[in-house]
Amino acid sequence: MAEETKFFKTAFSVDNVIFGFDDGDLKVLLIERGEDPYVGMWALPGDLVYPNEDIDSSATRVLKELTGLENVYLEQVKAFGAVERHPLGRVITIAYYSLIKISSNKLKTSSFAKKAKWHSIKQVETLAFDHSEILKASILLLKKSIRNRPIGFELLPPKFTLTQLQHLYEAVLDAELDKRNFRKKILSMGLLEDIDEMQEGVAHRPARLYRFDKQKYETLMAEGFVFELSDSKKLMGTTKQ
Template sequence: MAYSYEYPRPALTVDCVVFGLDEGELEVLLIRRGIEPFANRWALPGGFVRLDETLEAAARRELEEETGLSKVFLEQLFTFDAIDRDPRERVVTVAHYALVKLSDHKVRAATDAADAAWFAISDLPELAFDHAQIFEIALERLRGKVRYQPLGFELLPRKFTLTQLQRMYEVILDRALDKRNFRKKILGMELLVELDEVQKDVAHRAARLYKFDDRRYRKLVKQGFSFEI
């Protein structure tokens, strides 16, 4: 038997804060809206949830449709439900944040996005809707979790130097880290695999390359291991 609801229901959307790391600079992916409201304004990628999909499925679909990104780290962030956050109608959005390796993904605008581009978090344009607030909360969440979970490795190439690793943490946490103490701590966790490879095509002395041992990390977590930077 079909049921009808007596009360009107708000529309449901998803919005995604996508972070990437480019030459030591933390960036966020934005789309230029091709339709009203806020036509030609920059915004976070996102859109309306379909009746036959979960929130995560909707977020991944919108990311791929509007930016071309797929198979990325994605995590639910927060629900934003201000009454007047969308001038069209009553809209509740469930925000997510994503982390991507820039070298693995090519960005392209599609569907109702007129353009898609990366912006340094220190130089963001004015954003549509309440997307500036969503971005700030996503950045705060990233800064909190990256210290206690190895999320930052999602931003680095598969093979990286210790300098690149330290720089990634410094950029996200927005503070300098002591080189000696950082290396002692990160190597002491025994989560990095030292490779028999060095950097190529660099002007300075080539540094040793490492990779993150995800299998060992998951094994250690089951034994009560606590990751902390």
């Protein structure tokens, strides 16, 4: 700690808001702090930026150290730089958010990762540092981004049903969507490939499985196609509450 305090005079860090989707709920991966400051509280995973490391690489590294995952959707949220945001010194942090498929992920067993746990974003208590504020900003950005870019798929397994996709959107946007309108809209974009497979072992009529066609998206993009879902105030169905 004494060592670190020196280092901490002025430093940059990255903090990573790692989103996952499971059990119909949007989740965020948090770490229980094992040391002061804020010992025992939950915090976003992060680290100081190494001297010879780009900030993007730093965020990628944190994610990999924690989850073992690479080639994952990762985007900068913004920098947070209030003077007193870190009690040990002047630390400006750059927040990132990433989207991962929880199912395909076993958390690593490093000491770092051992204290990690998925939290439903509905039930996150107050976090260490200014991390509550960072989380809030990240959720807002995610809500916005998911309507303008086809990133929802990053949170689902490669093969998914339309209902899974709809529930994902509902969780992120915190609103209810109309089933028929949602399907019509999303299928009309032509980005989903019906892979002619069915769900198995469910106690109801099995659903078709789809796959996101990334190549098709890139082709359409080049032609000026714009991914867009209507505003969440009036959505594609009934607004919650």
